[in-house]
Amino acid sequence: MKREVISLQEVTFTYAEEDTSVRPAIQSMSYTINEGEWVAIVGHNGSGKSTLARLMNGLLFPQTGTVRVFGEPLNEHNLWDTRSKMGMVFQNPDNQFVGATVQDDVAFALENNGIPFEEMVERVQASLVKVKMNDFMNSEPHHLSGGQKQRVAIAGAIALQPRILLLDEATSMLDPQGREEVLQTVRQLRAETDLTVISITHDLEEALLADRVIVMNQGEKYAEGSPQEIFERGQELIDLGLDLPFAMNMSRLLRAQGVQIVADHMSEEELVNDLWTSHFNK
Amino acid sequence: MDISLQQVSYAYAKDTPFEKRALYDVDLLIPSGSYQAIIGHTGSGKSTVLQHLNALLKPTEGVIRIGSTVVEAGKKNKKLRELRQKVGIVFQFPEHQLFDETVLKDIMFGPMNFGVPEEEARQRAIELVRLLGLPEEVMEKSPFDLSGGQMRRVAIAGVLAMNPEVLVLDEPTAGLDPRGRKEIMELFYRLHQEKGLTTVLVTHSMEDAARYADRIAIMHNGKCVLQGLPMEIFSDEDRLLDYRLELPQSIKFQKKIEEMMNEKLPTLCLTEETLAEELARLLKKEREV
Amino acid sequence: MLEKMIFGRYIPGDSFIHRLDARAKLIFVFLFIMVVFIANNWITYGILLLFTFLIIRLSKIRLYFLINGLKPVVFLIIFTFLLHLFFTREGPIIFDWKFITIYEEGLKQGIFISIRFTVLVVLTSILTLTTTPISITDALEILLNPLKKWKLPVHELALMMSISLRFIPTLMDETDKIMKAQMARGSDMTTGSMKERMNAIVPLLIPLFVSAFKRAEDLATAMEVRGYKGGEGRTRYRKLEWVTRDTLIILSLVVLAAILVYLRN
Structure with a gap:
C-alpha cells in the first residue's frame, strides 16, 4: 500500500480575488500523488500548471479546498518543514543559482537548515556526484551550460534529502542536449532512490517517462491516466495545444494514407513490429 | 540580397587576457531568397555568425558581403544603419526587448527609427498584429500585460515592421509550447514563400531544419564544417554524430523501417508526411506483387 | 570596452x-x-x-x-x-x-x-x-561581525553583495543582448546629440529593469523554497x-x- 505524499481536494485559486469576471487560475482541482511515483502534469502555456506547483509547496495558498502534504493540511506552521522535504527546480537556470560557485549553491539549502559543517561538506560532495557535476565544484554559474546549471539545481534540491522532487518546467529553456542531461539525471535518481517526482512540463518526452500524467486545461484537470491512456486521446490533445509522441503521429499519418495499422502506437518499436506483421509476415 | 562570408574570424575581447576565439575562417554563402538553416551544438559559434549578418559584430578577420554592403575587418562602414533595416534579427527570447507603453508603439519603434512616417508605421503595426494572430484589443495594451506567447509575437512583429529583406531567426520558438512552436514556424515559412524573404534560421531542431530549410550549414567549434542541401547533409549519419548532432526523427524512423524490410525507400524523407506517403506507396506496391 | x-x-x-x-x-x-x-x-x-x-x-x-x-x-x-x-x-x-x-x-x-x-x-x-569575490564577501562579513552589536545587518549586507557579484556577468550579458536587439531595430546609442542619446537609452533601460525585477522575484522564490529565512540559525559552508x-x-x-x-x- 503506497502512502500518499501530496493530495489536492477541490482546490480553487485565483490571482484576482476581487474580480469575479477573471477566471480562476486553478479551478476545483483534485488529485493524489503517492510515494515513489513519477507524475507529469502537462498543459499548454497558461493552462495553470505553474500555479499548481506554487500551491503544492505553499508559495501560494488556495482560496477554497485543501492541499495536504504527507497527510497534513499545508499551513503556515508546517510550511518550512514541508519545504525541507520537497526539493524544487524552476524553469530559468540563471534565476535560481544563489551561490557564487557550484558548491556554494548546492550548500545553500543546507546552510539555511543549519546542517553542521562536516556533514554539509559530505552532502555537497555526494549530491554533486549524483548529478555528475563533481568536476565543476568551483565553477561559476556563467561558465556553465543551461543543462549543467539545472543539474546543479537538482543537486541543491536533493542535498537536503527530500522525499519529493518538484520540477517546474525545468527543461523548457534548455537545448536538446541539456534536456537530455536533466532527464537522464532524474531517471538515474529514481533508479537509486524511491524519490517521488512531479514534473510540470509541456515536453512530451518528459511526460512519457512518467508513471502517470495529469492533463491541465484552463485551470482544470482535463484528464488523468497512464501515458498510454492519455496519448490514446490523440486529436483531443492536439486541440489542447499539446503534441503526440512521434510514433503516434506517424501511425495517424500512415492511417490517413490508407495503410492498415492495428492501433496508434506509443513507441517506434511497436509501430515497426505492427507494420512488419501486418504487411510482410503474411 | 546574396550574403557571403569569406574567411571570417571573430574573437571576443580581442587583445585582453580574456580573449576568446569564437569563429575560425568561416566561409558561408546564402543565396538571395533561400531558406538557410544553421545547425550546431551550443557553443559551436552559430549565434556569433548570426550577429555578423547585420554587423552587430564585425569580423576581426575576413570579409562579409550583404547585398551591396561590404563589412571588412578593421574598416569603418557608414552604411550599417541601412544594412540593419534590410536585415531583421529575431533574437532568442525576443520578448526581452519589449519596452514601450503600448503594443502598437513598440512595433512602430523599428520603422520609425529608420525614418518611416508615423502614420505608415502605425498602419504596418496594425497589419502585423492581425497577421500574427493577436487579438485586436492588445494593440493599446502594455506589452508587459500580455501572456508569454503573445509577447513573443509582438516582439516578432517589431522586427517584421521594418520590412526587412532578410530575416534572421535565432531559436525563435525556444520555450514555447508545441502549438505555439508550430504556429510561429509556419508563419515564418509563409513569409518566406509569400514575400520571398531570405530566411536564416539558427536552430537546435533537426526536424525544423529538415522541414523548412532548402540549405543547411553545420557549425562546429567555431568553424563552418559542412554546408549543402538537406538531403546531402542528412545522408551521412556518422558525420553528423562527429559534430554531436542527430538525424531528424523521420529519417531515424525511415532507417529502422528500411532495416526491417531490407529495402530502401527511393528518397530520404525529411518530414513525417513524406515518410508516410513513401511508405504507403511502397506497401501498396508490395501488395500488388 | x-x-x-x-x-x-x-x-x-x-x-x-x-x-x-x-x-x-x-x-x-x-x-x-x-x-x-x-x-x-x-x-x-x-x-x-x-x-x-x-x-x-x-x-x-x-x-x-x-x-x-x-x-x-x-x-x-x-x-x-x-x-x-x-x-x-x-x-x-x-x-x-x-x-x-x-x-x-x-x-x-x-x-x-x-x-x-x-x-x-x-x-x-x-x-x-x-x-574570489565570495571570499572577499565572507572576509568582510567576518571582519564586520562585531558591528552586529550596533544593529548593522552584516549578514544581509554580505548576502546582498555576494548575490550582486554573482549576477554581474548575467546582467552584463543581458545588457549586451538587449542593446544588440535594439540596435538591430535601428536604435542608435553612440551618435547624435546628448538628448538623442538619452532617448536611445530608454529602450535599453526598461527591458533591463523588467528583466532584473523578474530575476529578483524568481531568485527570492527560489531562496524561499530552499528554506532561506534570514541569518538566524544558519550554518556556514565557507570556512576561512x-x-x-x-x-x-x-x-x-x-x-x-x-x-x-x-x-x-
Missing part, C-alpha cells in the same frame, strides 16, 4: 598571494593604504615600488595584465602628475619656456604622487585579481583559515612601515 577592465575581476591561480586568507588580504590592503603615506623622499618611495614589485611577483600575475588593467586610470595618474608639475612653485626652476615654468619640487611631487597612486591601484587590483603565512604578510607590512619611518625625512 568593459571587457578590457581587469579591476574587480578574478584570475584563478595558486600563488602565495592566491592562497592567503581573504581577511589577511583585506587587512593588508587597508594597512597598506596608511603605510603608503609614510613615504616622503626618493629612497622611501623607491622602497615602496620595490615592495609592490615583490608582491606582484608573489602573485604570479603577468605584468602585462596589470599594465593593461591600469589603462582606465592612466589618465587620472597623468592628470595628477601634471597638476603637481605645473602648480607647485617651490625650489629651483629647472625648465622655463614662454609661459611654462617648472620647479624642481613640482617634478618631485608629481612623481611621488604618481607612484603613490600607482602602487595603491596595483595592490588593490592584486587583491581582487587573486581573491588563518595560517602562518597570513600572519607573515601582515608582519611584512609592519617591517615595511618601520623601515619607511626610519628612512623618511
Whole structure:
C-alpha cells in the first residue's frame, strides 16, 4: 500500500480575488500523488500548471479546498518543514543559482537548515556526484551550460534529502542536449532512490517517462491516466495545444494514407513490429 | 540580397587576457531568397555568425558581403544603419526587448527609427498584429500585460515592421509550447514563400531544419564544417554524430523501417508526411506483387 | 570596452598571494593604504615600488595584465602628475619656456604622487585579481561581525553583495543582448546629440529593469523554497583559515612601515 505524499481536494485559486469576471487560475482541482511515483502534469502555456506547483509547496495558498502534504493540511506552521522535504527546480537556470560557485549553491539549502559543517561538506560532495557535476565544484554559474546549471539545481534540491522532487518546467529553456542531461539525471535518481517526482512540463518526452500524467486545461484537470491512456486521446490533445509522441503521429499519418495499422502506437518499436506483421509476415 | 562570408574570424575581447576565439575562417554563402538553416551544438559559434549578418559584430578577420554592403575587418562602414533595416534579427527570447507603453508603439519603434512616417508605421503595426494572430484589443495594451506567447509575437512583429529583406531567426520558438512552436514556424515559412524573404534560421531542431530549410550549414567549434542541401547533409549519419548532432526523427524512423524490410525507400524523407506517403506507396506496391 | 577592465575581476591561480586568507588580504590592503603615506623622499618611495614589485611577483600575475588593467586610470595618474608639475612653485626652476615654468619640487611631487597612486591601484587590483569575490564577501562579513552589536545587518549586507557579484556577468550579458536587439531595430546609442542619446537609452533601460525585477522575484522564490529565512540559525559552508603565512604578510607590512619611518625625512 503506497502512502500518499501530496493530495489536492477541490482546490480553487485565483490571482484576482476581487474580480469575479477573471477566471480562476486553478479551478476545483483534485488529485493524489503517492510515494515513489513519477507524475507529469502537462498543459499548454497558461493552462495553470505553474500555479499548481506554487500551491503544492505553499508559495501560494488556495482560496477554497485543501492541499495536504504527507497527510497534513499545508499551513503556515508546517510550511518550512514541508519545504525541507520537497526539493524544487524552476524553469530559468540563471534565476535560481544563489551561490557564487557550484558548491556554494548546492550548500545553500543546507546552510539555511543549519546542517553542521562536516556533514554539509559530505552532502555537497555526494549530491554533486549524483548529478555528475563533481568536476565543476568551483565553477561559476556563467561558465556553465543551461543543462549543467539545472543539474546543479537538482543537486541543491536533493542535498537536503527530500522525499519529493518538484520540477517546474525545468527543461523548457534548455537545448536538446541539456534536456537530455536533466532527464537522464532524474531517471538515474529514481533508479537509486524511491524519490517521488512531479514534473510540470509541456515536453512530451518528459511526460512519457512518467508513471502517470495529469492533463491541465484552463485551470482544470482535463484528464488523468497512464501515458498510454492519455496519448490514446490523440486529436483531443492536439486541440489542447499539446503534441503526440512521434510514433503516434506517424501511425495517424500512415492511417490517413490508407495503410492498415492495428492501433496508434506509443513507441517506434511497436509501430515497426505492427507494420512488419501486418504487411510482410503474411 | 546574396550574403557571403569569406574567411571570417571573430574573437571576443580581442587583445585582453580574456580573449576568446569564437569563429575560425568561416566561409558561408546564402543565396538571395533561400531558406538557410544553421545547425550546431551550443557553443559551436552559430549565434556569433548570426550577429555578423547585420554587423552587430564585425569580423576581426575576413570579409562579409550583404547585398551591396561590404563589412571588412578593421574598416569603418557608414552604411550599417541601412544594412540593419534590410536585415531583421529575431533574437532568442525576443520578448526581452519589449519596452514601450503600448503594443502598437513598440512595433512602430523599428520603422520609425529608420525614418518611416508615423502614420505608415502605425498602419504596418496594425497589419502585423492581425497577421500574427493577436487579438485586436492588445494593440493599446502594455506589452508587459500580455501572456508569454503573445509577447513573443509582438516582439516578432517589431522586427517584421521594418520590412526587412532578410530575416534572421535565432531559436525563435525556444520555450514555447508545441502549438505555439508550430504556429510561429509556419508563419515564418509563409513569409518566406509569400514575400520571398531570405530566411536564416539558427536552430537546435533537426526536424525544423529538415522541414523548412532548402540549405543547411553545420557549425562546429567555431568553424563552418559542412554546408549543402538537406538531403546531402542528412545522408551521412556518422558525420553528423562527429559534430554531436542527430538525424531528424523521420529519417531515424525511415532507417529502422528500411532495416526491417531490407529495402530502401527511393528518397530520404525529411518530414513525417513524406515518410508516410513513401511508405504507403511502397506497401501498396508490395501488395500488388 | 568593459571587457578590457581587469579591476574587480578574478584570475584563478595558486600563488602565495592566491592562497592567503581573504581577511589577511583585506587587512593588508587597508594597512597598506596608511603605510603608503609614510613615504616622503626618493629612497622611501623607491622602497615602496620595490615592495609592490615583490608582491606582484608573489602573485604570479603577468605584468602585462596589470599594465593593461591600469589603462582606465592612466589618465587620472597623468592628470595628477601634471597638476603637481605645473602648480607647485617651490625650489629651483629647472625648465622655463614662454609661459611654462617648472620647479624642481613640482617634478618631485608629481612623481611621488604618481607612484603613490600607482602602487595603491596595483595592490588593490592584486587583491581582487587573486581573491574570489565570495571570499572577499565572507572576509568582510567576518571582519564586520562585531558591528552586529550596533544593529548593522552584516549578514544581509554580505548576502546582498555576494548575490550582486554573482549576477554581474548575467546582467552584463543581458545588457549586451538587449542593446544588440535594439540596435538591430535601428536604435542608435553612440551618435547624435546628448538628448538623442538619452532617448536611445530608454529602450535599453526598461527591458533591463523588467528583466532584473523578474530575476529578483524568481531568485527570492527560489531562496524561499530552499528554506532561506534570514541569518538566524544558519550554518556556514565557507570556512576561512588563518595560517602562518597570513600572519607573515601582515608582519611584512609592519617591517615595511618601520623601515619607511626610519628612512623618511
